[in-house]
Amino acid sequence: MTSPNGSSPTPPDSLSPLETAVWRTIVYSDVFDYPLTLAEIHFYLEGMAAAPTAVENVLHNGRLLSQHLVYRPPYYMLPGREDIRQIRQRRETISQTLWPAAVQYGRLIASLPFVRMVAVTGSLAVNNVDEGFRSDIDYLIVTRNGRVWLSRAFIIAIVRLAARRGYALCPNYILSETALTFPDQNLYTAHELLQMAPLYGLDVYREIRRLNAWSAQFMPNAANALLTRPDLPAPYPAVQKLIELPLATTAGGWLDDWEMARKIRKFSRHPNHNHEADFHKDWCKGHFDAHKRRVLAAYHDRSHSLKG
Numbered sequence: 001m002t003s004p005n006g007s008s009p010t011p012p013d014s015l016s017p018l019e020t021a022v023w024r025t026i027v028y029s030d031v032f033d034y035p036l037t038l039a040e041i042h043f044y045l046e047g048m049a050a051a052p053t054a055v056e057n058v059l060h061n062g063r064l065l066s067q068h069l070v071y072r073p074p075y076y077m078l079p080g081r082e083d084i085r086q087i088r089q090r091r092e093t094i095s096q097t098l099w100p101a102a103v104q105y106g107r108l109i110a111s112l113p114f115v116r117m118v119a120v121t122g123s124l125a126v127n128n129v130d131e132g133f134r135s136d137i138d139y140l141i142v143t144r145n146g147r148v149w150l151s152r153a154f155i156i157a158i159v160r161l162a163a164r165r166g167y168a169l170c171p172n173y174i175l176s177e178t179a180l181t182f183p184d185q186n187l188y189t190a191h192e193l194l195q196m197a198p199l200y201g202l203d204v205y206r207e208i209r210r211l212n213a214w215s216a217q218f219m220p221n222a223a224n225a226l227l228t229r230p231d232l233p234a235p236y237p238a239v240q241k242l243i244e245l246p247l248a249t250t251a252g253g254w255l256d257d258w259e260m261a262r263k264i265r266k267f268s269r270h271p272n273h274n275h276e277a278d279f280h281k282d283w284c285k286g287h288f289d290a291h292k293r294r295v296l297a298a299y300h301d302r303s304h305s306l307k308g
Contacts (some may be wrong), residue, residue: 015068019058021048023068024303026076028187031298033084034128035075042221044194046187049220088128095127101167102137103199103232105158109141109171110200110234112154113243116177117142117201117208122170125197137162140173140196142204144244145282146253148176149260152284172286177204179282181211187299188292190218202231257281 015023024046029036036044042055058064065071070079077084106118122138123129129136143151152174159169182189193215198205206227209215216223234240246252264279267286278285 015063016058017048018050018054019064021046021050022055022058022064026069026078027303028191028299030078030081030084031295031302032123032128033087034126035072035077035081035084035088037074038076041076043225044191044219045221046219047217049224090131091123091129092127094131095124095129098124098129098137098167101162105137105162105167105169106139106199107232107235108158109139109155110232111236111240112151112158113240113247114144114147114151115141115155115200115234115240116144117198117204119196119198119201119205121173121192121196125195136168136170138170138172141171141175142180142201142208143174143176145176145178147247147256148174148282148284149263150247150252150256152263153259173283175283175285176281179280180204180208184292185214185217186292186296187218188295190215190223194219194222198227198229199232200234202227202229 022041022045025041025044026036028046029040029044038056038059039052041059042050042052045055059069059071059076068079069076070082072082072085075085075088102120102124106120109115110118117140119125119140120138121140122136124137141151141155152171155171155174159171162169182193193208193212196205209223209227213223247255260279260281263284267277267279
C-alpha cells in the first residue's frame with residue numbers, strides 16, 4: 001500500500017512485521033477516533049494474515065505496549081489518545097438509536113423497482129456515528145443493469161420521506177450489477193467494502209466480495225472471514241415486480257438515459273465536485289466531500305509524525 005505521493009507509512013524502528021501490522025492497524029483507526037479491541041485488531045489487521053493468538057502475543061510481549069500503544073480495557077490505542085475510549089462508547093450509543101431506522105428505510109429501498117442489494121456503509125456500519133451527524137445513514141445500493149438512474153429517482157423519494165421524520169439518508173453510491181468491481185484499490189476502499197453491513201441481497205454482496213478479492217492485499221483476515229449476517233427479506237416483492245414490468249421496456253431505458261443526462265448536468269455544477277464524485281450510466285458516486293483523500297492523507301501524516 002502506498003500513500004497519495006507514492007510512499008508507504010513508516011512504522012517505528014525495530015518492530016517485527018506482525019508488530020508493524022498491528023501498529024498500522026491502530027494508527028488507521030485512530031484517524032476516526034476509534035480504539036480497537038483485540039478481536040477488531042485481528043479482523044482489520046493491515047497487510048498480513050495472522051492467527052488471533054499471534055496478534056494477542058505481540059500486543060502483550062511488552063514491546064508495543066511499553067512504547068507505542070496504550071491498553072485501557074477492552075481497547076488498544078495510541079499514547080495520549082486515551083480519551084477516544086469515551087468517544088467510541090458515546091458514538092456506539094448514538095449509533096444504536098439509528099439502526100432501527102436504517103433497517104426500516106433500507107427495506108423500503110430494497111422494495112423499490114430494480115433494486116438488487118442494499119447495504120449500510122460509512123460510520124454507522126461500525127457504530128461510530130458522531131453526535132453532530134446523528135441522523136446520517138449511508139447506503140450502497142446495487143440496481144439492475146441499465147436502471148441506475150431510474151432507481152435513484154425512486155430512492156430519492158424515500159430520502160425525502162425520511163427527512164420529514166428527522167433522518168438524513170445518504171444513498172451516495174448506487175451502481176449496476178455490471179459495475180461491481182471497485183476501481184479504487186486502496187486501504188480506505190478495502191475498509192468500506194469489508195465493513196459494510198448488507199441488509200438485502202446477500203448473493204449480490206457475495207459477488208461484490210468475490211470480484212474485489214484485491215481487498216485481501218490490505219486486510220486478509222477480514223477479506224477471508226465468513227459472512228454470518230442474515231439476509232432480511234424485502235417487503236412487497238410482488239409490487240416491486242409489477243412496477244418493474246412497464247419500466248423494463250425500451251421506454252424505461254429511454255427514461256433512465258434522460259434522468260441520467262439531467263442529473264449529471266446538475267452534479268457537474270456542484271461546488272464541491274472532485275475526482276471522488278463520479279457519474280456514469282452504470283454508477284452514481286456522489287462523494288462530494290473528498291473523504292477518502294482526507295482519510296488517507298491523515299493516516300499517512302499520522303504514521304510519519306509518530307515515527308518522528
